[in-house]
Amino acid sequence: MEKETRVLDEVTIRFAGDSGDGMQLTGGQFTNTSAAMGNDLSTLPDYPAEIRAPKDTTYGVSGFQIHFGTTEINTPGDHCDVLVAMNAASLKVNLRSLIDGGIIIVNTDGFGDKNLKLAGYNQSPLSDGSLSKFQVFQVDITKLTNLALADMNLSQKVVDKTKNFFALGMMYWMFNRTLDNTIQWIQEKFEKKPELIEANTRVMKAGWNYAETTDIFAVKYDVKPAPLTPGKYRNINGNQATALGFVAAAEKANLPLFLGSYPITPATGILEELAYFKNYGVKTFQCEDEIAGITSAIGAAFGGNLAITTTSGPGVALKTEAIGLAVMTELPLVIVNVQRGGPSTGLPTKTEQADLLQAVYGRNGEAPVPVIAASSPSDCFNSAFEASRIALKYMTPVMLLTDGYIANGSEPWLIPEVKDLKEIPVKFRKDPVDYQPYQRDEITLSREWAIPGTPGLEHRIGGLEKHVKTGNINYEPENHHTMISLRAAKVERIANDIPPATVEGDESGELLLVGWGGTYGTIKTAVERKRKEGKSVSQLHLHYINPLPKNLGEVLARYKTILVPEINLGQLIKLLREKFLIPAVGLNKVQGLPFRSIEIEQKIDEILGGKQ
Amino acid sequence: MNSLIDSVVSTATVAETKYTAKDFASDQDVRWCPGCGDYSILAQVQRVMPELNVPREKVVVVSGIGCSSRFPYYMNTYGFHSIHGRAPAIASGLKIARPDLSVWVATGDGDGLSIGGNHMIHVLRRNVDINILMFNNQIYGLTKGQYSPTSEMGKVTKTSPVGSVDMPFNPASLALGSGGTFVARSLDRDPKHMQTIVKRAAEHKGTSFVEIYQNCNVFNDGAFFAFTEKETKPDTVVFLEHGKPLVFGKDNDKGIKLDGFSPVVVSLKDGSHSVNDLLVHNEKDSTLAFILANMTYNPELPRPVGIFLAIDRPRYEVEMEKQIDSAISKRGKGSLEKLLNSGDTWVIQ
Ligand SMILES: Cc1ncc(C[n+]2csc(CCOP(=O)(O)OP(=O)(O)O)c2C)c(N)n1
Ligand code: SF4
Ligand SMILES: [Mg+2]
Numbered sequence: 001m002e003k004e005t006r007v008l009d010e011v012t013i014r015f016a017g018d019s020g021d022g023m024q025l026t027g028g029q030f031t032n033t034s035a036a037m038g039n040d041l042s043t044l045p046d047y048p049a050e051i052r053a054p055k056d057t058t059y060g061v062s063g064f065q066i067h068f069g070t071t072e073i074n075t076p077g078d079h080c081d082v083l084v085a086m087n088a089a090s091l092k093v094n095l096r097s098l099i100d101g102g103i104i105i106v107n108t109d110g111f112g113d114k115n116l117k118l119a120g121y122n123q124s125p126l127s128d129g130s131l132s133k134f135q136v137f138q139v140d141i142t143k144l145t146n147l148a149l150a151d152m153n154l155s156q157k158v159v160d161k162t163k164n165f166f167a168l169g170m171m172y173w174m175f176n177r178t179l180d181n182t183i184q185w186i187q188e189k190f191e192k193k194p195e196l197i198e199a200n201t202r203v204m205k206a207g208w209n210y211a212e213t214t215d216i217f218a219v220k221y222d223v224k225p226a227p228l229t230p231g232k233y234r235n236i237n238g239n240q241a242t243a244l245g246f247v248a249a250a251e252k253a254n255l256p257l258f259l260g261s262y263p264i265t266p267a268t269g270i271l272e273e274l275a276y277f278k279n280y281g282v283k284t285f286q287c288e289d290e291i292a293g294i295t296s297a298i299g300a301a302f303g304g305n306l307a308i309t310t311t312s313g314p315g316v317a318l319k320t321e322a323i324g325l326a327v328m329t330e331l332p333l334v335i336v337n338v339q340r341g342g343p344s345t346g347l348p349t350k351t352e353q354a355d356l357l358q359a360v361y362g363r364n365g366e367a368p369v370p371v372i373a374a375s376s377p378s379d380c381f382n383s384a385f386e387a388s389r390i391a392l393k394y395m396t397p398v399m400l401l402t403d404g405y406i407a408n409g410s411e412p413w414l415i416p417e418v419k420d421l422k423e424i425p426v427k428f429r430k431d432p433v434d435y436q437p438y439q440r441d442e443i444t445l446s447r448e449w450a451i452p453g454t455p456g457l458e459h460r461i462g463g464l465e466k467h468v469k470t471g472n473i474n475y476e477p478e479n480h481h482t483m484i485s486l487r488a489a490k491v492e493r494i495a496n497d498i499p500p501a502t503v504e505g506d507e508s509g510e511l512l513l514v515g516w517g518g519t520y521g522t523i524k525t526a527v528e529r530k531r532k533e534g535k536s537v538s539q540l541h542l543h544y545i546n547p548l549p550k551n552l553g554e555v556l557a558r559y560k561t562i563l564v565p566e567i568n569l570g571q572l573i574k575l576l577r578e579k580f581l582i583p584a585v586g587l588n589k590v591q592g593l594p595f596r597s598i599e600i601e602q603k604i605d606e607i608l609g610g611k612q
Numbered sequence: 613m614n615s616l617i618d619s620v621v622s623t624a625t626v627a628e629t630k631y632t633a634k635d636f637a638s639d640q641d642v643r644w645c646p647g648c649g650d651y652s653i654l655a656q657v658q659r660v661m662p663e664l665n666v667p668r669e670k671v672v673v674v675s676g677i678g679c680s681s682r683f684p685y686y687m688n689t690y691g692f693h694s695i696h697g698r699a700p701a702i703a704s705g706l707k708i709a710r711p712d713l714s715v716w717v718a719t720g721d722g723d724g725l726s727i728g729g730n731h732m733i734h735v736l737r738r739n740v741d742i743n744i745l746m747f748n749n750q751i752y753g754l755t756k757g758q759y760s761p762t763s764e765m766g767k768v769t770k771t772s773p774v775g776s777v778d779m780p781f782n783p784a785s786l787a788l789g790s791g792g793t794f795v796a797r798s799l800d801r802d803p804k805h806m807q808t809i810v811k812r813a814a815e816h817k818g819t820s821f822v823e824i825y826q827n828c829n830v831f832n833d834g835a836f837f838a839f840t841e842k843e844t845k846p847d848t849v850v851f852l853e854h855g856k857p858l859v860f861g862k863d864n865d866k867g868i869k870l871d872g873f874s875p876v877v878v879s880l881k882d883g884s885h886s887v888n889d890l891l892v893h894n895e896k897d898s899t900l901a902f903i904l905a906n907m908t909y910n911p912e913l914p915r916p917v918g919i920f921l922a923i924d925r926p927r928y929e930v931e932m933e934k935q936i937d938s939a940i941s942k943r944g945k946g947s948l949e950k951l952l953n954s955g956d957t958w959v960i961q
Pocket of ligand 3: 678720721722747748749750751752753760
């Protein structure tokens with residue numbers, strides 16, 4: 001039977017199963033293949049919070065969502081069009097993200113009495129009619145996998161581990177993907193285990209053939225390549241991009257890279273990534289706590305390294321006093337906060353943007369710190385690079401904010417040419433004549449970096465207030481005021497050194513959405529959809545939050561209404577109101593989840609009136 | 613790695629200048645209370661420095677907060693007066709980043725064992741090659757006299773008006789228990805001894821932990837007089853010397869013998885014991901070190917002073933450099949170009 005092929009602009013698929021079912025791997029393979037086939041895409045894994053949750057329970061469900069298309073893709077997708085559910089629990093957990101009329105592919109073997117009971121179903125959703133508004137494909141993946149490997153004499157454990165490739169094979173058929181990339185990957189991955197190469201390849205092909213021959217699949221879909229900028233790409237998540245950004249900055253500054261850190265979700269990935277880069281001379285120091293993370297980095301900065309510390313909100317809370325020390329000693333340092341749901345331990349594996357005010361204000365005393373926020377997984381690279389540049393040029397700690405959503409989410413990244421990355425000029429003071437530790441550059445107001453080992457520059461720094469010139473301890477009232485003002489002015493002057501805020505959309509108009517951080521893609525999707533409807537709505541996304549771009553006030557003034565969507569109760573909006581005295585409107589949601597573009601679209605409609 | 617700091621690192625010439633103690637005194641007025649034991653510690657360190665053959669610019673003193681932590685300001689070296697308790701972590705980062713430096717920590721009993729206790733135990737187990745001088749005055753000096761984690765039980769202070777109820781740390785035992793490779797104790801009022809110990813600490817490769825009994829004449833005057841004053845010291849202190857029997861007493865008339873695992877005092881005068889019966893100190897024996905450290909606070913026994921333990925163990929920063937070197941020899945020196953282009957890549961035409 002010749003099957004029908006329909007062409008789609010974009011599709012979102014969610015692979016879901018028990019944490020032991022290999023769904024991350026399956027999703028990752030589908031992603032790499034789709035990327036190689038030229039689609040634009042964005043992905044988001046959804047791990048269970050428990051490491052080894054009991055099998056087949058709802059809290060052991062692991063998911064992976066990929067949104068890919070012929071068009072520009074900015075988010076992992078609000079909803080999915082296709083849900084692959086390897087057991088009852090994964091269906092239960094993920095059904096609400098499936099659109100009406102969407103496709104469900106289930107492994108019927110994962111819907112036995114025991115599975116249903118563990119998932120909390122009284123009766124099987126496959127037979128009680130509750131899935132009637134979806135297109136359900138029931139496949140006994142377990143049985144078919146066993147059949148495909150029947151003659152191979154493999155243990156049941158090994159056979160079970162391959163069944164995700166059956167699902168992958170079916171999806172490759174359904175979306176007209178080549179098997180070649182994954183076959184090659186299997187060959188490299190199991191280079192030393194030929195029987196696993198054979199088993200996994202065979203099962204994947206069996207899945208593809210099954211979909212091709214059985215009557216239940218009548219339609220396949222084609223998603224043509226996207227018009228991406230030519231060049232070399234790789235898929236990258238936010239934490240990887242952050243790590244690479246620092247390695248690149250260290251190279252461009254001609255400095256060794258030092259990371260002091262203590263593991264914490266969702267920031268650990270950066271430490272893990274950098275720990276692997278030993279042959280780049282990167283030193284990663286896994287400390288006893290977050291305080292040691294930052295203070296060891298401060299020590300390394302004093303010693304002339306590009307020093308960084310990575311953590312999440314609770315860790316920043318612990319580092320607070322030491323950030324003040326870096327402000328006071330005017331040493332270069334980057335603090336990365338991969339934000340997660342708070343307060344306290346909060347929602348460790350979920351995303352949030354609620355640490356913005358902590359970043360800008362959260363210290364004792366007048367302790368200004370530049371704050372930069374990354375807007376997407378790949379933008380973490382630029383942001384880490386830029387945070388390093390500012391830290392080194394202005395001799396200051398810099399806070400870099402990312403979040404769990406972009407840290408784990410991934411997207412294709414147009415790999416930059418090393419020669420196109422800007423040099424970061426760094427000079428150590430060498431001349432002992434007239435050296436004053438707190439003498440400042442007239443333009444940047446930054447002090448000089450004089451590192452131990454330099455003859456004749458022996459000097460002492462510390463957290464006590466110091467004399468404006470000599471750096472000696474000084475408690476005089478006027479001197480303190482002068483130093484406080486100088487440290488503030490130094491950070492303010494960074495505004496002269498950052499790009500102006502730019503608007504995507506119209507120069508002026510009814511409505512401007514102002515966002516920051518990981519909401520970029522979602523806001524963009526919403527704004528573009530509304531612009532297609534002819535609405536006067538534009539977007540401005542802030543990468544620099546302290547200081548704000550110099551032109552921001554003037555830009556904001558050109559729009560009737562300013563809408564600030566944030567995954568918090570309104571933090572950027574406070575800064576904007578305070579600085580520009582504008583009556584901005586907030587859109588706030590704090591559920592541990594990213595915005596869906598539809599939520600932003602609804603708010604736009606509400607402000608502009610439904611039909612306009 | 614080729615980097616900007618290489619030129620600074622490689623100026624590591626052996627000190628050709630002959631320094632004197634004065635070369636290590638900064639131009640800052642020393643602001644400890646007159647009579648404070650800290651003066652002696654500063655003087656001894658400044659006296660030892662010229663003997664170490666380390667160029668002055670390679671020396672960094674890191675401290676936390678407390679009277680004791682003012683120390684770096686008075687040393688004409690690189691110095692970092694940081695925040696309360698964190699000096700061992702700052703020093704670790706500095707030493708790991710810059711193994712060419714001679715890194716020192718000046719800390720107090722509060723700074724090092726209370727708020728900074730966590731960093732202290734971890735630097736000791738990692739054996740980062742830094743030298744820690746812990747000024748133990750059994751009190752919080754800077755904040756004007758509250759009991760500290762080394763204050764004796766029942767200590768009456770403003771925050772413990774009817775006496776403290778917590779058991780003090782024995783710093784030497786804590787350091788040994790943390791895996792310290794060089795653990796010693798000295799006295800502010802015994803300059804010669806302190807110089808020897810500080811020098812040995814500097815020479816030790818790995819973390820050196822030196823507890824120095826320091827008199828705070830304002831808030832805890834005389835806390836250690838029993839051990840430091842001429843009249844009592846001979847009978848209250850036993851000096852640990854490698855390879856030598858533990859003899860003490862005004863006329864060297866007493867000694868320490870091991871009874872099972874317990875040290876006991878024996879008389880060398882009454883004919884019951886001779887020097888040959890005595891415990892002979894071996895600073896390479898970590899089990900013995902625990903036994904000796906545990907004599908502290910035992911009212912029946914003299915206070916052990918000297919080097920409890922001095923052994924070699926791999927150093928954190930050296931092992932890290934080895935891993936880096938081996939990664940470079942196995943995988944080649946990383947190129948940014950290659951790193952950015954690693955993983956699955958694809959080309960869009
Ligand atoms: C975070 C923080 N908590 C508390 C203090 C107050 N404080 C300063 S020094 C000190 C105790 C110092 O005692 P110790 O380390 O024994 O030093 P000493 O003054 O006795 O030499 C305290 C509690 C501080 N500076 N910072
Ligand atoms: S308070 Fe005590 S420890 Fe501090 S300087 Fe005075 S005497 Fe020394
Ligand atoms: Mg003290």
